[in-house]
Amino acid sequence: MDEPKGPGISGYSQAVQNASRSLQHCLERAQEVVPQQQHQETPVYLGATAGMRLLSLDNRHVAMEVLSAVENKLRSSPFNFQGARIITGQEEGAYGWITINYLLGSFKQSGWLNFLPKLTSIKETVGALDLGGASTQITFVPEQEQSESQENSLHFRLYGKSYNVYTHSFLCYGKDQALRMKLVRDLQNAETGRLQDPCFHTGYERNVSIRDLYASPCTANYKQSLAFPQLHVVGSGDYQACQTRIEELFNKTSCPYSKCSFNGIFLPPLQGHFGAFSAFYFVMNFLNLSAESSPAPLNSAISTMKNFCSRPWSEVKAAYPQVKEKYLSEYCFSGTYIISLLKTGYGFSLETWQQIQFLGKIGSSDAGWTLGYMLNLTNMIPAEQSLMRPLSHAGYVGLMVLSSLVLVGALLLGWCIFRKPRCLRKGIV
Numbered sequence: 001m002d003e004p005k006g007p008g009i010s011g012y013s014q015a016v017q018n019a020s021r022s023l024q025h026c027l028e029r030a031q032e033v034v035p036q037q038q039h040q041e042t043p044v045y046l047g048a049t050a051g052m053r054l055l056s057l058d059n060r061h062v063a064m065e066v067l068s069a070v071e072n073k074l075r076s077s078p079f080n081f082q083g084a085r086i087i088t089g090q091e092e093g094a095y096g097w098i099t100i101n102y103l104l105g106s107f108k109q110s111g112w113l114n115f116l117p118k119l120t121s122i123k124e125t126v127g128a129l130d131l132g133g134a135s136t137q138i139t140f141v142p143e144q145e146q147s148e149s150q151e152n153s154l155h156f157r158l159y160g161k162s163y164n165v166y167t168h169s170f171l172c173y174g175k176d177q178a179l180r181m182k183l184v185r186d187l188q189n190a191e192t193g194r195l196q197d198p199c200f201h202t203g204y205e206r207n208v209s210i211r212d213l214y215a216s217p218c219t220a221n222y223k224q225s226l227a228f229p230q231l232h233v234v235g236s237g238d239y240q241a242c243q244t245r246i247e248e249l250f251n252k253t254s255c256p257y258s259k260c261s262f263n264g265i266f267l268p269p270l271q272g273h274f275g276a277f278s279a280f281y282f283v284m285n286f287l288n289l290s291a292e293s294s295p296a297p298l299n300s301a302i303s304t305m306k307n308f309c310s311r312p313w314s315e316v317k318a319a320y321p322q323v324k325e326k327y328l329s330e331y332c333f334s335g336t337y338i339i340s341l342l343k344t345g346y347g348f349s350l351e352t353w354q355q356i357q358f359l360g361k362i363g364s365s366d367a368g369w370t371l372g373y374m375l376n377l378t379n380m381i382p383a384e385q386s387l388m389r390p391l392s393h394a395g396y397v398g399l400m401v402l403s404s405l406v407l408v409g410a411l412l413l414g415w416c417i418f419r420k421p422r423c424l425r426k427g428i429v
């Protein structure tokens with residue numbers, strides 16, 4: 001879901017209109033894909049994520065209005081609408097983990113997919129890294145079963161096996177909110193409305209409304225009265241300086257546990273392979289750093305970013321005329337943010353970076369929380385493994401012959417008992 005624009009009424013009605021427009025588009029697409037005779041029996045669920053969690057924190061009433069506008073639209077669709085709700089960060093992490101492990105076949109350990117040899121050859125489950133616009137999630141099965149923080153642990157029983165899973169969702173650490181947080185921090189020392197920003201290319205300029213910038217619960221605490229209504233951002237394209245500013249977003253000063261990621265949040269030692277999807281993939285794929293067979297090592301990812309950020313905006317724009325300007329202008333920030341989040345935030349090293357695979361799709365399905373949400377709501381993942389093995393062809397034929405013989409025998413016996421044919425009567429009487 002798109003992020004809320006701001007607390008002004010026009011911003012909110014804009015958010016409702018945007019939600020309604022994207023939904024209309026989704027419904028039209030679904031009506032094309034699902035055969036018409038199956039529309040009525042096709043269940044539809046709607047889950048909203050961190051953009052709506054933030055809107056709800058800021059103005060619960062408006063968030064409920066958005067949800068009810070969406071509900072009305074879905075109710076009037078030809079599908080079997082089952083409900084709309086805002087999911088928690090913990091659910092978002094868990095469903096992302098379920099999706100990728102379901103698609104990779106890790107729960108059944110059958111390894112039925114062979115197009116991702118690196119991940120499908122693994123016997124254990126794969127960790128999930130999800131990056132959105134407003135939040136980011138990390139979810140994996142740690143080596144140690146006992147967790148130091150109950151609020152980060154989940155227990156699943158799937159196909160007869162138990163999983164103790166670690167998960168955490170960082171609200172405000174999606175890439176759009178992280179950029180806002182960086183800008184308000186930069187503003188703290190600003191004397192004028194002009195800001196030199198190393199996370200944008202040289203020659204790039206953007207005006208940002210100060211009111212919009214502070215309109216999110218992620219930035220509200222930094223609010224200060226400024227003499228200028230607009231921030232004029234001017235790019236200076238410097239990866240190293242950009243990284244230094246971004247790293248200030250991760251507070252590593254105190255940790256009440258044996259180990260933390262940042263902001264005092266428990267993180268057990270990283271374990272196994274990870275699939276990184278959503279914006280992790282969009283950005284790394286654009287930068288050619290997501291090769292499925294062997295992702296670029298951390299050092300080459302850093303040199304790619306250094307080189308990309310230093311390119312003048314006019315050159316970047318000319319090289320990628322097909323990419324939306326909003327996305328293109330932010331890839332320097334986003335790529336740098338991804339490296340900082342994984343390296344400084346979660347502590348991936350040169351070695352463990354190699355365990356990350358950036359994934360857009362697995363087979364033909366999107367990697368993301370939505371499939372896991374649907375599998376859970378429709379009870380499609382059993383808690384216990386079925387003990388019945390499917391019959392072989394020979395077994396099936398044998399069973400059919402045996403049941404036919406039993407049936408014929410039963411009919412004959414019935415005929416003999418009720419009709420008492422002469423042959424039998426003679427023998428019996």
Ligand SMILES: Nc1ccn([C@@H]2O[C@H](COP(=O)(O)OP(=O)(O)OP(=O)(O)O)[C@@H](O)[C@H]2O)c(=O)n1
Pocket residue numbers: 001002003049050051052131132133134135136174175176278279282283327
């Ligand atoms: N081709 C694309 C598509 C999306 N994005 C960006 O990817 C992010 C994630 O978008 P989305 O998957 O829609 O996640 P959200 O719904 O924003 O996730 P959340 O609410 O959990 O933060 C957004 O910053 C969006 O601008 C991108 O860089 N390139």
